[in-house]
Amino acid sequence: MTTLSPTLRQIDETLNQYKDRLVLNKEALGLSWHDISQLWFDHTGEHKSDDYFRKYRKRIPNFINEQPKILKKVETEPNDIEDKIIQYEKTKYQVQDQKREFRNLIRNDARYDHLKDEIIKAVKEVANLKPLNWSSPYKSIGDKEAVVLFSDWHYGIESDNFFNKFNPAIFHDRVKKLVHKTIEYGKLHGVKKLHAFNLGDIVSGILHVSVRVQNSEDIISQVKVVSEVMSEVLAKFASEFEEVKFYSVRGNHDRVTANKHDAISKESFADIVPWFVQARTSHIPNLQVMENTYDDEMIVANIAGHIVFGTHGHKDRVSEVAQNLTVMLKLFPIAVCMGHYHHNWEKEFNGIDVIVNPSLSGTDEYARDIRKVSKPAQKMLIFDETGQICTYKILL
Structure with a gap:
């Protein structure tokens, strides 16, 4: 974009872009709502009241005012966000693996204890049927x-x-x-x-x-x-x-x-x-x-x-x-x-x-x-x- 005075419409700037730039940067440009209304009339011959431009900006704050901030973060820190996403996915799978191994450990311990109990039970039955000879x-x-x-x-x-x-x-x-x-x-x-x-x-x-x-x-x-x-x-x-x-x-x-x-x-x-x-x-x-x-x-x-x-x-x-x-x-x-x-x-x-x-x-x-x-x-x-x-x- 070719740059002229910041309060004037730029050569390759559409009317809507010009209006958005004025209302969103009102304070930065040191303008009042009346100044914006006058600038708009000078460029288009169309008369808009001060309230028109004030209400216009209120209708777009979540769409325009916040969007540049998000886009700016994405543009300046894309690797950070991607790294955090990757790290999150890694952590999620690690936790899943830990839970799976913990369940396996509990399952194996349960089987181990069950096997031991069954062996002891069977041996005691044998001992009753065939006691070992022992004398003091x-x-x-x-x-x-x-x-x-x-x-x-x-x-x-x-x-x-x-x-x-x-x-x-x-x-x-x-x-x-x-x-x-x-x-x-x-x-x-x-x-x-x-x-x-x-x-x-x-x-x-x-x-x-x-x-x-x-x-x-x-x-x-x-x-x-x-x-x-x-x-x-x-x-x-x-x-x-x-x-x-x-x-x-x-x-x-x-x-x-x-x-x-x-x-x-x-x-x-x-x-x-x-x-x-x-x-x-x-x-x-x-x-x-x-x-x-x-x-x-x-x-x-x-x-x-x-x-x-x-x-x-x-x-x-x-x-x-x-x-x-x-x-x-x-x-x-x-x-x-x-x-x-x-x-x-x-x-x-x-x-x-x-x-x-x-x-x-x-x-x-x-x-x-x-x-x-x-x-x-x-x-x-x-x-x-x-x-x-x-x-x-x-x-x-």
Whole structure:
């Protein structure tokens, strides 16, 4: 638009545009309504009263007076508005996702609790139909305490090679020998209190394709069998020792999915074992199923006045586990017990004994193929007020 005097009609300005500009910018141009009426007459020869122009502006304030303000904001801040719209949409979807995940979490917890309740209910029914034999033990002649390590039973797998033969029948034979030797060594040392550490991988599970091929039973059947066997073993111990405590952690073979990257620690078939044992042995007064105070995958036990840790070992290195768990838990143990590595190993790190338990299943095809041959065995540790005084390697 070519600019002349602001009170005059511009060369390319229509009469309506001129009238709108005068009435909307009256104060800015320093005009009165009479001045506008006179200017309009000078340009058009048409006489309009002062009131005409005053009323004219009142009819258009919401359309014209406010519209330039909105347009100006859009013209000057388009990115800000667009960004706010995008951010709003993002927030809306985030809230929706959070609500969906929260509902899923509640649903999973409900299923988890329901599953636990149904398992306990079923086991109690079995306990009524087939109660475990238990008799009150004799008073111990000593006051020592012992830890028996259960790990890497891998029930369900079948192996038949030059180094080892293992199947469900052999499993039961080895467990029977383990129980017999534990009681024998316990009586020999005058053990009053026996601590049983379940360090995980009691079942073969679904970890590797080769393992699934070798499994003679599905994972649910595996868990049912080992849970019943564990209950029978602990009932037998409770008939021989004045006090028995059972502890349990998860392994890696008992997770619910084969892919470790998709696995969630809290989703494990291993959790069924302590539930089962608790329900199955609830009538035995000197048997206690312990809960893990610090972490579901870390046992912290008081053995003859000394702190002893237990963990499966799939998340730890033997050379670092003593330091890492001590720093994590802010506790100083005299020993850390582990499974997972399938061989006999013990070493002291700055006053802390790291004790690796062998496997009960022995060398399978997977271990043979990676050249890791080991003897089937489990361990029993004897403690007194001075600390750990000996280790029994129970060959099976």
